[in-house]
Amino acid sequence: MNKKKTSEEQTRPIVVALAGNPNAGKTSLFNKLTKLRAHVGNYPGVTVEQKWGQLIHHGRTIKVVDLPGIYSLNYYSLDERVARDFILKEHPDLVINVVDSTNLKRNLYLTLQILEMGLPTIVALNMIDMAETSGLKIDIPRLEEGLKARVLPIAATIGRGLDNLLNLIPEVADRSDRAWKPIEISYGQDIDEALDRITTELNSSTIAQTKIPARWLAVKFLESDLMVDNQLQEEAPALWTALNPIRNQLTSHLKTTTNDEPTAVMINRRYGFLAGLKRLAITETHKDTRPVSDALDQILLNRLLAPLFFLAVIYVLYQFTFWASGPVVGWLENFFTLLSELTKNHLPNGRLKDLILEGIINGVGGVLGFTPLIAFMFVGISFLEDSGYMARVTFILDRIFRAFGLHGNSVMALIVGGGIAGGCAIPGVMATRTLRDPKERITTILVTPMMTCGAKLPVFLMLTEAFFPNHQAQIMMGLTVFAWIMALFSAKLLRLFVLHGPPTPFILELPPYRLPTLSGILLHAWERTWGYVKKAGTVIVAVTIILWTMMTFPNLPFQTQSDFDTRLKVANTEKARQDIESELKVAQLQNSLAGRIGTALEPLSLLAGFEWRTNIALVGGFAAKEVILTTMGTAYAMSTSSDPILAEATTPDGKSSTTKAKENKEVEEETLIHNLGHALNQNPTWSPLVTMSLLIFILIYAPCFATIAVIYKEIGLKWAAFSVVANTIYGYIICLIIYQGGLALGF
Amino acid sequence: MSRTIPMRSMVANQSGTINQIKGSGIMGVRIREMGLVPGATIDILGRAPLNDPIHVKLYGNNLTLRNNEADHILVEVDDLTKATER
Numbered sequence: 001m002n003k004k005k006t007s008e009e010q011t012r013p014i015v016v017a018l019a020g021n022p023n024a025g026k027t028s029l030f031n032k033l034t035k036l037r038a039h040v041g042n043y044p045g046v047t048v049e050q051k052w053g054q055l056i057h058h059g060r061t062i063k064v065v066d067l068p069g070i071y072s073l074n075y076y077s078l079d080e081r082v083a084r085d086f087i088l089k090e091h092p093d094l095v096i097n098v099v100d101s102t103n104l105k106r107n108l109y110l111t112l113q114i115l116e117m118g119l120p121t122i123v124a125l126n127m128i129d130m131a132e133t134s135g136l137k138i139d140i141p142r143l144e145e146g147l148k149a150r151v152l153p154i155a156a157t158i159g160r161g162l163d164n165l166l167n168l169i170p171e172v173a174d175r176s177d178r179a180w181k182p183i184e185i186s187y188g189q190d191i192d193e194a195l196d197r198i199t200t201e202l203n204s205s206t207i208a209q210t211k212i213p214a215r216w217l218a219v220k221f222l223e224s225d226l227m228v229d230n231q232l233q234e235e236a237p238a239l240w241t242a243l244n245p246i247r248n249q250l251t252s253h254l255k256t257t258t259n260d261e262p263t264a265v266m267i268n269r270r271y272g273f274l275a276g277l278k279r280l281a282i283t284e285t286h287k288d289t290r291p292v293s294d295a296l297d298q299i300l301l302n303r304l305l306a307p308l309f310f311l312a313v314i315y316v317l318y319q320f321t322f323w324a325s326g327p328v329v330g331w332l333e334n335f336f337t338l339l340s341e342l343t344k345n346h347l348p349n350g351r352l353k354d355l356i357l358e359g360i361i362n363g364v365g366g367v368l369g370f371t372p373l374i375a376f377m378f379v380g381i382s383f384l385e386d387s388g389y390m391a392r393v394t395f396i397l398d399r400i401f402r403a404f405g406l407h408g409n410s411v412m413a414l415i416v417g418g419g420i421a422g423g424c425a426i427p428g429v430m431a432t433r434t435l436r437d438p439k440e441r442i443t444t445i446l447v448t449p450m451m452t453c454g455a456k457l458p459v460f461l462m463l464t465e466a467f468f469p470n471h472q473a474q475i476m477m478g479l480t481v482f483a484w485i486m487a488l489f490s491a492k493l494l495r496l497f498v499l500h501g502p503p504t505p506f507i508l509e510l511p512p513y514r515l516p517t518l519s520g521i522l523l524h525a526w527e528r529t530w531g532y533v534k535k536a537g538t539v540i541v542a543v544t545i546i547l548w549t550m551m552t553f554p555n556l557p558f559q560t561q562s563d564f565d566t567r568l569k570v571a572n573t574e575k576a577r578q579d580i581e582s583e584l585k586v587a588q589l590q591n592s593l594a595g596r597i598g599t600a601l602e603p604l605s606l607l608a609g610f611e612w613r614t615n616i617a618l619v620g621g622f623a624a625k626e627v628i629l630t631t632m633g634t635a636y637a638m639s640t641s642s643d644p645i646l647a648e649a650t651t652p653d654g655k656s657s658t659t660k661a662k663e664n665k666e667v668e669e670e671t672l673i674h675n676l677g678h679a680l681n682q683n684p685t686w687s688p689l690v691t692m693s694l695l696i697f698i699l700i701y702a703p704c705f706a707t708i709a710v711i712y713k714e715i716g717l718k719w720a721a722f723s724v725v726a727n728t729i730y731g732y733i734i735c736l737i738i739y740q741g742g743l744a745l746g747f
Numbered sequence: 748m749s750r751t752i753p754m755r756s757m758v759a760n761q762s763g764t765i766n767q768i769k770g771s772g773i774m775g776v777r778i779r780e781m782g783l784v785p786g787a788t789i790d791i792l793g794r795a796p797l798n799d800p801i802h803v804k805l806y807g808n809n810l811t812l813r814n815n816e817a818d819h820i821l822v823e824v825d826d827l828t829k830a831t832e833r
Contacts, residue, residue, distance in 0.1 A: 072780045076773055103808045106782045261771055267779040275786070290807070294792070297809075303796045395811045399797035402813075408800075505777040505816055506800060510809040 013054075013061035014173045015090065019083060019114060020098030021107050022069030023511045025126040027051075028520075029098055029156035030066040033166075057166045065092065071106075073113040075227045077436050084227075087117065091211055093173040094120040096165070101131035101138065101153070102290075102512075104282065105274055111147065112270050118182030118213045120172045121149045124165060128153035135285035142281040148183050157517075182213045187269045191262060194222060194250045198243055205239050222247055223263045293512035297392075306396050313389065317380040318420055321373060328372035336365035351552075359548030364541060368533070373454065375529040377416060377427050382524035384412075386516035390434075394508060402503060404488040405495025409435045410444040414487060418451030420480070425449040425707040426532055429714060437504040442715055443494045446723055447487040449703035452480050455625035456698055458673060462629060466677030467691040475695075483699055490700075490730070532710065543705045547623045550594040551616070551631070556587060585634055594619050608697065608735040609690040618697070624704045633672050636679050689742040693735040700731035748826040754789075754801070754817035762790040763824035770819035778816055782806060789822065 020026040034053030051066040067086060068079035075081055087095065097114050099107040104125075114121055125131075125138065144151045150172060154161030186192055195218045202214035220228040221243060232240040250262055258265055300309055340361050347353040384390045390412065398408030410432070417428025428448040435441035452460070460479060464472045495501075555561065564584045571577040589595050590612070598615030605615050613635035620631035680686045702724040703711065712720035751766050765787045770778055782805055783789070792802040792809065800811045 072776075074776065074780070076776070103806065105806045106808065109780065109782065261775070264768065264771070264775055264779060267776065268784050271779075271782065271784045271787075290809075294804075294809075297792070297802075301793060301795075301802060303794065306796050395800060395802065396795050398813070399795060399799045503815075505774050505812075507777055507781045507783075507810060507812045507816060508800075509781075510802065510811055512809075 011060070013063055014094070014169060015063045015065065015092040016169060016173075017065045017067055017086060017090075017092040017095045018098055019067045019087075019095050019110070020069060020126075021071055021100060021103075021110055021509075023509060024069065024098045024100040024103075024107060025156050026069060026098040027066060029096075029124065029126065029154070029162075030064060031523075032156050032159060032162060033062075034064050057169070060170055062166075062169060065090075070110065072110060073117070074223075075225055078438065079436065087114075087119065088212060092119070093178075094122060094169065096169075097121055097123045098126050098156075099123055101125045101128045101136065102134060104131075104136075104138075105271075105278060108147075108274050108277070109270060111149075112183075112185065112273065115147060115149055115183045116185065116219060117216050118180035119211075120175055120178070120180075122165070122168055122172055123147060123149055123151045124161075125151060125153045126156055129155040129158065129160065134290075137283040137285070139281040139283075143277070146277045146280060180211050180213050182215050184215065185270060185273050187266050190250060190253060190257075191222065191265065191269075194246050195219065197246055198222070201239065201243060205236055219266070222250065223266060290512045293388075296513055297510070300389075301392060301395070306392075310393060310396055313384070313393075314415055314420065317377075317384070318422065320380055321376045322422070324379075325372040325376040329369060332365075332369050332372065336361060336369070339365075354552070355545065355548060359544050360541060362544075364544060371529065371533060374424055374427050374532055375525060377424065378525040378528045379521055381412065381416065381427065381431060382521045382528075383516055386514065386520055386524070388511045388513045391508060391510050395510065398506060401488075402506075404492045405440070405499075405503070406444055406488075406491050407435055407437065407440045407503070407506070408508075410440065410491075413444050413448050414451060414484075417448035418453040418456075418480075419484065422454045422457060423451060424453050424455075425451065425703055426710050427528070429707060429710050430528060430532070432714070437501075439495070439499040439501045440504065442719055443491050443499050445711055445715060446494060446719070446727070447491045449707050449723065449727070450487045450490065450700055451483045452699065453625065455704065458626055459628045459698055460695060462673040462677050463680075463691050463695055465673065466681045467686075467688045479695060479699065482696070486700060544623055547594075547620060550597075551589060551592050551620065553592060556591050560587065560591075586636075589616060589635055604732075607740065608732060609693040609739040610697070611685055614694060618701065621698065622702060622705050624706070625698065628698065629672065629676070632680075633676050636676060636683070687747070689739060689747040692742070693739040696738060697731045697735045700734060701728045703727065749823050750826060751821050751823050754803075754820040754822050755814045757791045757801075757817075757822060757824065759791055759793045761824060762788060763822035764788050765820060766823045767821040768819055769821065770816070774816065774819065778812075778819060781810060783810075783812075783820060 018026050018030055030051065030053070034055055052064060054061060054063045056062070065086065067083040070077075070080050070083050073080060073084050073087075075084060086092070095114055097111050099111060111121075111123055123143075125140075128138075131138070138153070140151050140153065150168060152161060152165055152168060154165055156162070187195065195215065198218035198221055199214045202217055217228055217232075221232065224247070229240075232243070247262070254260060254262055254265055260268075299305060340357055343353065343357050343361065347356065381390075384393070393411055394408030396408075397411045401408055401410050412434075413428045413431045415428075416423050416431050417425045425448050428451070429445050432441050432444045432448070435444060460476060461472075464475045468475045556564075564580065564587070567580050568577060568584075571580055590599065594616050595612070597619060598612040601615050602610075602612045605611070610618070613632065616635055617628045617631040620627040680691075702708070708720050708724060711723055752763075757763065765783060765785050767785060768775060768778055768783065787805060790804040792804055794801055795811075798814075800813045801817055802809065802811050804810075
């Protein structure tokens with residue numbers, strides 16, 4: 001049947017761009033068309049990266065690109081730039097403009113802008129089923145006549161109209177001339193005249209040699225569009241100089257007649273055009289299109305109940321995450337334990353074995369161990385996004401966060417990052433993608449790692465148990481509150497001095513509540529989790545090896561090493577032998593590169609209360625925060641094995657008897673926490689003040705490496721480096737003040 | 748009788764018709780492009796717990812915007828709705 005379709009023209013692949021407002025169902029259409037994984041989002045701005053997939057329909061390859069959800073083809077936001085640049089630079093064969101049929105007027109505004117560019121377009125009236133249920137009647141032929149484009153009703157989620165759409169794609173793409181033909185909207189006499197003059201000028205210049213219609217350039221020129229203005233000034237300065245008076249004349253004329261800028265008048269006229277179109281083609285039988293959702297909002301957004309409900313949602317999110325991920329975390333731990341057992345038993349002793357065991361398996365295991373937690377947190381977040389509740393969270397909390405130069409959308413990043421003790425900065429950083437303003441987004445990313453994430457918790461537990469045994473709960477709670485204060489305060493500082501700028505306009509849609517589909521949530525969570533594993537996984541191995549090397553080399557001088565060897569040989573009791581081994585470990589660590597760095601930094605760090613051993617542990621904390629604990633264990637010559645002396649030390653509440661039944665590893669960690677805490681308490685250089693200073697430093701200083709890697713992938717090397725350097729210096733200064741202030745006050 | 752007030756001073760359940768948008772630059776463009784143009788009718792659904800942002804219905808769909816933005820929007824309201832102006 002394809003015999004006649006042999007010409008190159010009819011076999012070339014068709015490139016289709018999907019464009020539409022956020023929430024118009026673009027992504028679900030994309031998924032249906034390509035059967036490729038892409039998230040179905042109910043939250044403005046879920047698709048930030050360009051997603052594409054392809055399919056073959058009747059032997060013809062169709063490439064589908066999912067553009068970011070946008071309200072307009074302006075050049076203000078990143079999403080708008082991405083969408084517009086794709087259309088202008090890639091010249092797709094056609095655009096499928098996905099329109100939410102239940103919200104036609106606002107959605108068709110973007111349609112007009114696309115049609116003004118003139119490239120072949122199919123307007124897909126999505127969610128037509130819901131529109132029909134709510135009593136909307138759309139006269140398709142009249143709408144097509146008004147828009148001068150093909151219009152097709154579809155319902156992507158239930159697959160309605162998709163075959164028609166697929167059949168229409170080659171028909172529109174192969175339209176005989178394939179030229180871009182813009183529709184011409186009348187903007188009133190004054191503007192139309194100016195547009196005609198500019199279009200004529202442009203057509204007689206070199207600028208018009210591209211596919212992009214001169215009329216569209218003229219429209220954008222009158223709107224003082226940044227890109228068009230700059231392009232004209234650069235490529236045809238003489239032309240720009242000739243055109244500029246036309247714009248200035250119009251602007252001052254409109255100022256006196258309408259008291260508005262050309263842009264404003266033009267937007268009003270587009271909406272006027274749509275109002276006319278609506279009268280012609282659309283009949284509404286009743287007005288209320290979302291009774292259930294609005295009734296729900298009456299309760300969930302009630303000024304008194306909203307904060308309570310929000311807290312309950314966050315509580316459930318955390319409970320769900322820990323409940324669901326708990327067993328999986330256990331399996332992963334067992335897997336890595338098994339792996340190290342195998343390595344221990346089957347590899348010959350030596351440096352390679354140490355590297356694989358202590359460096360790679362422990363390091364990678366430590367970071368990957370968090371993956372289930374992250375995955376389930378993403379499941380929860382995806383549910384909140386797809387249901388429409390996330391947009392409400394933004395609405396409820398925007399006022400507070402704006403005071404600190406952040407945005408309502410920053411809330412989720414901070415909460416997930418550890419706003420309630422036990423989160424993780426990685427999903428937090430990735431949750432900032434919904435922030436549209438780059439400055440607000442960068443600020444949020446930089447302060448998210450300051451929250452009390454799950455990896456910091458065991459370190460905090462150890463230190464508080466050792467020095468504040470009677471106020472442990474209060475101090476832990478206090479640290480969480482302090483983390484919030486620090487994050488918000490730091491955000492304010494960043495916005496004042498580093499990322500200065502006015503708040504961006506906040507006009508957000510609250511989409512109707514929808515029951516998310518299981519497959520949608522799982523796909524979304526899977527994509528994000530896999531994204532994390534890919535992003536973090538690639539660098540983690542490298543970094544763990546580097547850190548392990550730093551803490552191992554150089555070797556002890558030959559003489560020192562042999563001294564130890566001799567002492568080990570003559571040691572007559574097991575205890576003596578273990579003491580010497582611990583001493584050897586400390587000597588090795590102190591001699592290593594990390595140890596030397598720690599020692600070299602001591603003059604500075606002592607001012608904030610940290611001695612060289614703490615410094616090494618903090619260096620180790622780059623790999624993952626819980627490494628601080630194990631490194632301190634080594635540096636203070638603590639062994640996790642059943643050392644007779646240390647095993648005697650029981651907690652005052654008799655915890656040691658209950659822990660016996662627990663898993664081996666947990667016992668080990670708890671023993672380490674307890675023994676290390678005990679040792680630090682006995683150590684004369686440690687005091688509650690030192691501990692307080694250290695607690696706060698760990699809270700603020702450089703993010704762990706997995707987070708740094710994600711920051712790098714999200715906003716680039718510069719900010720990743722900034723987060724390491726600035727957070728560390730900032731944390732140091734704060735601890736310096738706390739420690740020195742504390743000393744002066746006599747603590 | 749009707750009068751024109753800024754959208755900021757509207758209260759929950761009050762409705763009106765947009766009369767004028769004062770904002771210029773990106774702010775004015777954003778407000779208008781979301782459909783808040785002269786002639787559009789709006790219903791105030793409520794406000795966030797701290798009185799800001801505003802929750803508003805426009806063309807059957809819901810939007811939120813801050814008081815700062817609402818300052819730029821003048822709305823013609825019916826006096827019968829007994830708005831308590833601040």
